[in-house]
Every structure is written in C-alpha cells, then in structure tokens.
Amino acid sequence: MRPLTAHIDLDALRHNYRQARRYAPDARAMAVLKANAYGHGSLACAHALADRASAMAVACLEEGQALRNSGIQCPIVLLEGFFELGELDTVITDGYWSVLHTRWQVEALLDRLERWPQHRVTVLVKCDSGMHRLGFAPEEVGEICRLLRSHPGVEQTLLMTHFATADTPDSPLLTSQLDTITTLQRQLDLPGCFANSPATLSVPASRHDWVRPGVMLYGVNPLEPDHALHGEIDQALKPVMTLESRIIAVRELAAGEPIGYGARHVTRHPTRVGVVACGYGDGYDRHAREGTPILVDGQRAAIAGRVSMDMLTVDITGIPDADIGSRVTLWGRDVSGAVLNVSEVAQWCDTIAYTLLTGILPRVPRQYHQVGAPDALSDDPLPDAGATGTPS
Ligand SMILES: Cc1ncc(COP(=O)(O)O)c(C=O)c1O
Incomplete structure (x- = not known):
C-alpha cells in the first residue's frame, strides 16, 4: 500500500x-x-x-x-x-x-x-x-x-x-x-x-x-503569535491529525544539480534527497516554499524543490540514517513525540492551517485512533452532553 x-x-x-x-x-x-x-x-x-x-x-x-x-x-x-x-x-x-x-x-x-x-x-x-x-x-x-x-x-x-x-x-x-x-x-x-x-x-x-x-x-492554536495567550493555548491543545508517509527513494546529488519540476532547487553542495510519497494530488499544498519544515524519523528537515502531484522531495543530508522506508511526518505528532505544527507548515505555504487540514483529499486514508474508550472517560465532570438549551 x-x-x-x-x-x-x-x-x-x-x-x-x-x-x-x-x-x-x-x-x-x-x-x-x-x-x-x-x-x-x-x-x-x-x-x-x-x-x-x-x-x-x-x-x-x-x-x-x-x-x-x-x-x-x-x-x-x-x-x-x-x-x-x-x-x-x-x-x-x-x-x-x-x-x-x-x-x-x-x-x-x-x-x-x-x-x-x-x-x-x-x-x-x-x-x-x-x-x-x-x-x-x-x-x-x-x-x-x-x-x-x-x-x-x-x-x-x-x-x-x-x-x-x-x-x-x-x-x-x-x-x-x-x-x-x-x-x-x-x-x-x-x-x-x-x-x-x-x-x-x-x-x-x-x-x-x-x-x-x-x-x-482539531488542535490548532487559533490566536495570532503575538497574542498574550498564544503560548498558553499551544500547551492546552493537542494536534488531532498527523499526516504521515515514508521515503520511497533516495538520490545522492553532486553540487549544482537541479531537483524536481522547474528545477526550482539547485543543490549548492553534495546533497542527499529523500523522495516522499505525498503531493498536491493528496492535498499537500503546492505553494510550499523551499525550506518548508518536515520531520524525517522525528528530526526536522526541509523541502527542497517543488511539490509534485504524488511526491515531494526533502533534503536529508543532515540525517545520515534516513533511508528508503524512513518515516516522514508532514505535520502533527511523530511517534517519537516530536511535533510539527500544521500552522507552521501553513506559514511556509502562505496560507492558514484551516486550508491545509480541509484540503487533504479523500485519496488519503484516514486511520482513527482512540485509546480512551468513551466508557473509560464517562466520569468526565462536564455536565451537559445532549442539553438542548433554555426555551426563550
Ligand atoms: C459561523 C461559524 N461559526 C463558527 C465557526 C468556527 O470557527 P473556528 O474554526 O475559527 O473556531 C465558523 C468557521 O468558519 C463559522 O463559519
């Protein structure tokens, strides 16, 4: 798959x-x-x-x-x-x-x-x-x-x-x-x-x-970064969607080599490039700029070259252990616990988290995780599930 x-x-x-x-x-x-x-x-x-x-x-x-x-x-x-x-x-x-x-x-x-x-x-x-x-x-x-x-x-x-x-x-x-x-x-x-x-x-x-x-x-901090409560809200909310894929190919390029459509990125030094199975045909934003952050095996790396329909390319020169099969987190919480905020990715795409989240297409399977069964959480002190309000 x-x-x-x-x-x-x-x-x-x-x-x-x-x-x-x-x-x-x-x-x-x-x-x-x-x-x-x-x-x-x-x-x-x-x-x-x-x-x-x-x-x-x-x-x-x-x-x-x-x-x-x-x-x-x-x-x-x-x-x-x-x-x-x-x-x-x-x-x-x-x-x-x-x-x-x-x-x-x-x-x-x-x-x-x-x-x-x-x-x-x-x-x-x-x-x-x-x-x-x-x-x-x-x-x-x-x-x-x-x-x-x-x-x-x-x-x-x-x-x-x-x-x-x-x-x-x-x-x-x-x-x-x-x-x-x-x-x-x-x-x-x-x-x-x-x-x-x-x-x-x-x-x-x-x-x-x-x-x-x-x-x-959905775990997105809705306040502007200069808002006094921004840091507190970052702590209070948990990301819900983690968009995850894998490296499917690795290229070892010399300095001066182009990467991807339009040759937008040209390597400045010898570079290892990971090809990731995720593209704009999945809803990942094609406007992602050079340097858009991404996690590879939980470590931060950067997009190099244009996003194409089914793939994107990431500079993994600084992550020598990364190889075919390495886990890639486009946003959300990596299994190692590292978090890449969808809002940060959105800034690199000149957009907002709302468009990235709503833009993920049906082609991408959603896998649902729920550890706390509803029953285990039913001692929740919040009182009013199902309340219908006071008639006016
Ligand atoms: C009428 C209305 N109410 C509430 C919301 C929720 O807004 P937010 O996602 O910023 O909490 C929206 C979102 O667009 C809306 O259009």
Missing part, C-alpha cells in the same frame, strides 16, 4: 473539546464539524464527541443528515441555514436548528411551519455585528426576533453573530462587534451564541450561553 496516511487522534479531539469547556465553563459548546470536520472525517469525529457535545454545527443540511443518519442525536445546527425551499420540510420535521440570516428564510420558515402544527423549531437569528458576511443589520434584529418568538411553531430563538478578528489582540473591530451584540442581547433577552475558537479561548465577554469552537477542536 502507498504509505501516506492521515492519523486522527480522537482522544486529542475529546481533550480539545474539554479545553473549550474549560475556557468557557458557563457556556454550552457546539462542536463545529463542517467540511468533513475540517478534513478529519465528520462521522468519526461526531461519534467521538457524542457523549459530551451539547450540539454539533455543520454548513448545510447534507452534512447534517450524514451525522443524523449515522446515529448522532444531539441538536445539529445548520450554520448557513437552508438554501432552498425544498429543504424546509426536513429541517422542520427532523428538528435541525437553522441559522436565519435573510428575510426570505424567515418568511419561508414561518410559512412552512403552518404545514406542521405538531412540530416546533429552534432557530438562531444571525446578526451582522460588523463582519459584513451573513446576517441581519443590528437594527433589523429586534423585529425579526419578535416575529419568530410570537409564532407558536418556534420553540427557541438564539441570537448569533460571528467575529472577524477575534484572533487578533486589541482589535477595535472585535470591541465594536462585541458592543453591538451584547447591547442587542441585553435588549432582547435571548440566549447568545457568538464565540468561535479564538473568542472562546481569549474573550470572556463573548462566551454567553453557547460557544462555537471549530479549529481549536
């Missing part, structure tokens, strides 16, 4: 969820599992969290149905709501929690609820507090919420917003978004759901009734 595998540590995922609860102890946490759980495999991740997550959040009904059909029972939130009328009957009758961000969604939902008098729904009204992506203008939110709360088919209304700069220390935009949404929440007296990962970890005033951690669950 081709040696490339994405190892998924489900104990680390559970640990990271627990960290979200530890940082926001008075809030319930909906685990964001959209985009195939940020590339980690949504079903395995959902089931690993099923005994503790108060809710799970996905991007669309199809992602939600995949979880429901696999036996997930906690509330499932559709972060962009429904996209067309054809989804509404399922949203209502199967009890999905829908975000509402436009008037047509509100009108369509209230209209369709007439067909289903025996069903009551939970909705999240999204306020655009300043990010200017989805949501109602703050001055519209009161009217929308009153409309929904007065309808007998609406059981619970949450107030929601999303922050644009929660990862950045002292962001004026974050302060302004927080002011806007907390003022609204006070006026409307609704449960609030505002905080993504960086806000969950570093902005206590954003936590309220629900938090929505995503990338932190």
Whole structure:
C-alpha cells in the first residue's frame, strides 16, 4: 500500500473539546464539524464527541443528515441555514436548528411551519455585528426576533453573530462587534451564541450561553503569535491529525544539480534527497516554499524543490540514517513525540492551517485512533452532553 496516511487522534479531539469547556465553563459548546470536520472525517469525529457535545454545527443540511443518519442525536445546527425551499420540510420535521440570516428564510420558515402544527423549531437569528458576511443589520434584529418568538411553531430563538478578528489582540473591530451584540442581547433577552475558537479561548465577554469552537477542536492554536495567550493555548491543545508517509527513494546529488519540476532547487553542495510519497494530488499544498519544515524519523528537515502531484522531495543530508522506508511526518505528532505544527507548515505555504487540514483529499486514508474508550472517560465532570438549551 502507498504509505501516506492521515492519523486522527480522537482522544486529542475529546481533550480539545474539554479545553473549550474549560475556557468557557458557563457556556454550552457546539462542536463545529463542517467540511468533513475540517478534513478529519465528520462521522468519526461526531461519534467521538457524542457523549459530551451539547450540539454539533455543520454548513448545510447534507452534512447534517450524514451525522443524523449515522446515529448522532444531539441538536445539529445548520450554520448557513437552508438554501432552498425544498429543504424546509426536513429541517422542520427532523428538528435541525437553522441559522436565519435573510428575510426570505424567515418568511419561508414561518410559512412552512403552518404545514406542521405538531412540530416546533429552534432557530438562531444571525446578526451582522460588523463582519459584513451573513446576517441581519443590528437594527433589523429586534423585529425579526419578535416575529419568530410570537409564532407558536418556534420553540427557541438564539441570537448569533460571528467575529472577524477575534484572533487578533486589541482589535477595535472585535470591541465594536462585541458592543453591538451584547447591547442587542441585553435588549432582547435571548440566549447568545457568538464565540468561535479564538473568542472562546481569549474573550470572556463573548462566551454567553453557547460557544462555537471549530479549529481549536482539531488542535490548532487559533490566536495570532503575538497574542498574550498564544503560548498558553499551544500547551492546552493537542494536534488531532498527523499526516504521515515514508521515503520511497533516495538520490545522492553532486553540487549544482537541479531537483524536481522547474528545477526550482539547485543543490549548492553534495546533497542527499529523500523522495516522499505525498503531493498536491493528496492535498499537500503546492505553494510550499523551499525550506518548508518536515520531520524525517522525528528530526526536522526541509523541502527542497517543488511539490509534485504524488511526491515531494526533502533534503536529508543532515540525517545520515534516513533511508528508503524512513518515516516522514508532514505535520502533527511523530511517534517519537516530536511535533510539527500544521500552522507552521501553513506559514511556509502562505496560507492558514484551516486550508491545509480541509484540503487533504479523500485519496488519503484516514486511520482513527482512540485509546480512551468513551466508557473509560464517562466520569468526565462536564455536565451537559445532549442539553438542548433554555426555551426563550
Ligand atoms: C459561523 C461559524 N461559526 C463558527 C465557526 C468556527 O470557527 P473556528 O474554526 O475559527 O473556531 C465558523 C468557521 O468558519 C463559522 O463559519
């Protein structure tokens, strides 16, 4: 078999969820599992969290149905709501929690609820507090919420917003978004759901009734490196995905020899090059620059030459024991315990960890690891798995 595998540590995922609860102890946490759980495999991740997550959040009904059909029972939130009328009957009758961000969604939902008098729904009204992506203008939110709360088919209304700069220390935009949404929440007296990962970890005033951690669950530190809490969060989170492969060939090159497509790298001195079974056809970023870090048998080495579709090349001159069969960690935790952070690799690719993780293609087999069986962990002191919130 081709040696490339994405190892998924489900104990680390559970640990990271627990960290979200530890940082926001008075809030319930909906685990964001959209985009195939940020590339980690949504079903395995959902089931690993099923005994503790108060809710799970996905991007669309199809992602939600995949979880429901696999036996997930906690509330499932559709972060962009429904996209067309054809989804509404399922949203209502199967009890999905829908975000509402436009008037047509509100009108369509209230209209369709007439067909289903025996069903009551939970909705999240999204306020655009300043990010200017989805949501109602703050001055519209009161009217929308009153409309929904007065309808007998609406059981619970949450107030929601999303922050644009929660990862950045002292962001004026974050302060302004927080002011806007907390003022609204006070006026409307609704449960609030505002905080993504960086806000969950570093902005206590954003936590309220629900938090929505995503990338932190997968062990990625969501704070900018100059954030005062960055070091603490690095210690608190554990990487979930380890992308691992092997060296499949070794070249001994003299000085002045090119490596790979475009001859981007030309050796300056005699160089040993390892060829690794992993490329952009697997989702590894082709933008990886010369010097992008990589672990070979747990030791740091550097990419030399362009990433090609199924392979990449690494300078192993400084690791004389490395040879065909040597273990290569593209990111994550090597079996020796050495860690190469996906965020560090992302910087070398001029991107962010989110794109690297979500970019790993189905061609790469995921292998799931879970040492702590759910039963062994069921003495977890966190109280509220499966809680459904307080009706408004
Ligand atoms: C609406 C919404 N909530 C929460 C999240 C989770 O954000 P993060 O992964 O930064 O925690 C996202 C992610 O994009 C989102 O779009």
